[in-house]
Amino acid sequence: MNRRSIQRPAKLKCLATASAIAVAGLALASCDDAGGNPAMQVGANPVLPALQQYLLPPIRIAPPVPWGNDTPKVPPGLQIHALATGFEHPRSLYVLPNGDILVVESNGPKAPVFRPKDIITAWVETSAGARAKAPNRITLLRDTNGDGIPDERTVFLDHLNSPFGVALVGHFLYVADTDAIVRYPYQDGETAITAPGVKLTDLPGGPIDHHWTKSLVASPDGSKLYVGVGSNSNVTENGIEAEHERAAIWEVDIETGAHRIYASGVRNPTGLQFEPETKKLWAIANERDEIGPDLVPDYLTSVQDGGFYGWPYSYYGQHLDPRVEPQRPDLVARAIVPDYALSSHVAPLGLAMYMGTELPASYRGGTFVSEHGSWDRTPLNGYKVVFVPFANGKPSGVAQDVVTGFLDGDNHTHGRPVGLAVDRRGALLIADDVGNTVWRVSSAPTTPVPKPAQ
């Protein structure tokens, strides 16, 4: 008989129970962790709670269900209809000078598995409808009779590599694939480009390519391209060397392809655009995850030449992120606080500065931002298009919901808004990469049009 085995179990059982409770308790703690009112984090001075670290980071996905006959909702005075449907994961939109609409159908490259966690992440993204096959093409929509409904649809460019940004300068169309900017000759009125592209410059791509979307905008004088290059991780978990020239906005010379880092420390910059009044560059950014439902607010900001915006070392100025070692106090000291918070985990991925006349005058001069929607926050946040009013080239008020209804009452998602554009007549276009639709928002007719008898 082993005497030891009789005498000690009480103590050990206690330890075992304690650790079992610890595991269960911590797991529960992370489940019962609802975020606060997102309105507290919209605007120039977001409330930033203390950061927390998880054992089980929350995963809260909205399962996709088809739109059916439903559409997103717009406030009175506006109307919305599907411009075209049946796309494959439409991510961004671009309107050519003749009014043709380019729909970039794209998805990221397959993510590598570095840790057991990556297997879980892949599964989560699949259930959220984010792992659709990458179609890697651009579709052109043309409205020949001016009724706002496109009647021609052609494949404009095919066999691209996870494209996202598009910019036309003169007679050259620049397409930002995930790993390069490629230049194509474009003639007015073309419905398909068959000429081979010429690479202007490489961009940071695989093999990891965590944030793969490369947003693109040309400077007003057409001499430079600005490219949003997202980070290669949530917060350097793939090593700082994987972040070389990432989490940055590049300035690329349109003639030579030479680049410099225009601004850095922006985790995932997209929606690059020049503010029409001041001609300053603006961007939206997706901030980091896994330090709480209300950290870190995603933002809209003007981009300063040479500016550093914190990632990965800090957020909103000098709020240090303990997950990054070694730290860089020299960089943190000059980290810029972004101009306008959009609240946490909303995932802004599209921006349209509105200078059109189709929508009510109150929208003129302001900015639409599409919020793709959270996947790691309770309650869900985003899943809508908001309007941020601007005055004198700066945000001047509280963001208003403009297009909603992407989520239903059961937290299922019919669609998720991504790229935004303004069409030639001034209507707002929204790419929906789960509903596989492009939506068009215009002013509602002042007198209700009677429905034609069927």
Next chain:
Amino acid sequence: MKHIAVAEATLEPVAGRESNDFASVTPIHQILAPFPVAYFAAAFVTDLAYWRTAEVMWERFSVWLIAGGLAISALVALAAVIDLVFARQQPAWFRALSYAVAVLLSLLNVFVHSRDGYTAVLPTGMTLSAIVVAILLVYSITAGWTLTDRRHGVRS
């Protein structure tokens, strides 16, 4: 005891040999039990390497080692149950419980190691790895790899 066994063997050679063979068969879990110990110990070493270098490769080694150790621990538990039920074993409480505590702490640890960045390892992850190694050292020094003892007083 010996006398009796010999007597039995002499009197009932067939039955005696059967009983003897059955009891001396290595419990299945004993073959598997060392693997998690080796994995968790290796994870502590790779944690130390991460601590010194902040090189993510070491953190990835750690989290795979801990995850692998947990997967095999599940098999160990299954095998131990089979041994208890079918191989005339009884729990060796001290060893079994210390092993279980080490596994539970490693479960906690795999979640900690799944965090992003430096805090996946420091300070909590490496501390947990060290505690697990300490527990398993005591466990292996006291009795090798078995979580059960041969059941006493069982006769065929």
